[in-house]
Amino acid sequence: MIPTVEWKDGIVRMLDQTRLPLETVYNECRDYQTVAQGIKKLWVRGAPAIGVAAAMGLALGAKQIAANTFDEFWPKFEEICAYLAATRPTAVNLFWAIERMKKFVQANRERSIDEIRTLLVEETQRMLDEDIETNRRIGSYGSVFVADNDNIITHCNAGSIATAGYGTAEGVMRSAVEEGKQIHVYVDETRPVLQGARLTAWELMQENIPCTLITDNMAGYFMFHDMVDVAIVGADRIAKNGDVANKIGTYSLAVLCKEHGIPFYVAAPLSTIDFTMEAGSSIPIEERDPREVTHVFGKVQIAPDGVRVANPAFDVTPARYITAIITEVGAFHPKDIHRLADGKTDPEKLRLK
Numbered sequence: 001m002i003p004t005v006e007w008k009d010g011i012v013r014m015l016d017q018t019r020l021p022l023e024t025v026y027n028e029c030r031d032y033q034t035v036a037q038g039i040k041k042l043w044v045r046g047a048p049a050i051g052v053a054a055a056m057g058l059a060l061g062a063k064q065i066a067a068n069t070f071d072e073f074w075p076k077f078e079e080i081c082a083y084l085a086a087t088r089p090t091a092v093n094l095f096w097a098i099e100r101m102k103k104f105v106q107a108n109r110e111r112s113i114d115e116i117r118t119l120l121v122e123e124t125q126r127m128l129d130e131d132i133e134t135n136r137r138i139g140s141y142g143s144v145f146v147a148d149n150d151n152i153i154t155h156c157n158a159g160s161i162a163t164a165g166y167g168t169a170e171g172v173m174r175s176a177v178e179e180g181k182q183i184h185v186y187v188d189e190t191r192p193v194l195q196g197a198r199l200t201a202w203e204l205m206q207e208n209i210p211c212t213l214i215t216d217n218m219a220g221y222f223m224f225h226d227m228v229d230v231a232i233v234g235a236d237r238i239a240k241n242g243d244v245a246n247k248i249g250t251y252s253l254a255v256l257c258k259e260h261g262i263p264f265y266v267a268a269p270l271s272t273i274d275f276t277m278e279a280g281s282s283i284p285i286e287e288r289d290p291r292e293v294t295h296v297f298g299k300v301q302i303a304p305d306g307v308r309v310a311n312p313a314f315d316v317t318p319a320r321y322i323t324a325i326i327t328e329v330g331a332f333h334p335k336d337i338h339r340l341a342d343g344k345t346d347p348e349k350l351r352l353k
C-alpha cells in the first residue's frame, strides 16, 4: 500500500491521482489553500481519503493562524473549516472529519495555541490509522459474501487510495483473497474521470488480483451472459433510509443487478452514513466541469465546440436495490442502517451473516 495522503515534516503530501497510472507523483501542500485545491482537482479523492486530507488541511491551517488566545484562534479556525468544507459537496466524510476536528479543538480549548497545533497533527494521524483499521474490519465482514471463484463487478475506485489505506469495496476483495479465495473483478472504466480504468485496474494489478477492464455500458452484457456473481461498490453518503450516493453510474449498475438477480453490496465506514439525512433525495450532488465530459484527460477533445453538457458526479441508488451495506461493525440490511444512529442498538442483533 502506498500512502494516499501523509503529514511529513510540516507538509501534507498527496498522491496526485489525476496522474495515475502513468506517473506516481506526490504534490506537496504547504498551506490549507493548496489542500483545498487538491481535493477540488481530485489529486486526492474517494470519501474517506477526502476526510483525512481535509483534517490535515486543518492542521496546516492551524499553523497559519496568527493568534495568542483561544478567542483569537477559534473564529479563524472556523473560517478555514468553512473553506475546506466548500471543496466538494457530496462525500459526507469531508464534513464528518471537519466536525471531528472542530470538536477536538473545543475539547482542548484550555491548552495553549501551540499545544493545540501539535495535538491537531496527532489527531490526523489517529484518523488515518483508524481509517485503515476500519477498512480491514469492513473487509472481514464483507468477505463472507464473496465465494471462491466469484466474478465481482465494481464501479469507480473504492480502493486503498480512496481511503487512508486498504480500501472499502476493494478491501472486501482483498480480504477474500487473503482468505485464499480466487476471485476475478470486472472493473467499470467509470466515465467521465475514469477512476475505474486509471485507479482500480492499476491497484488490482499491483495486488495481483485478476481483473478485466470494461466500459460502463458493457456491464449488462456480462450480466446477461451469466459472467457476474456479485457487485461491490463504495459510497460517498448513505442516508438514514439506506439510499446510497456513489459515483455516477452506480445506480445503473444496481438496476442491472436487480434485473439479473445479482446481489449488490455497498462497503463503507460508519462515517459515510449521514444520520441527519432522512432520504437519498436530499443528498447534494456535485456538478463538475463540462470539460471532464468533452475532453479526455482535459486534453483530447471528443465533442463538438459549444455542445451543452451535464456532468453530475454522483447518483443515488435507492435502498431497495441494495442487498446489504457492509460497515466496520457488520453488514446490515439498508432498512436497518438508521438503527445504528444512537449507538444504543447492539449491531450484533441486526447483522447479516
Ligand code: MRU
Residues within 6 Å of the ligand: 045, 046, 047, 048, 091, 155, 156, 157, 158, 159, 162, 163, 167, 168, 169, 195, 233, 234, 235, 236, 246, 247, 248, 313
Ligand atoms: O469523485 P470521486 O473519485 O471522489 O468519487 C469516489 C467514489 O464515488 C467512491 O466510490 C466513494 O468515494 C467511496 S471511496 C472508498
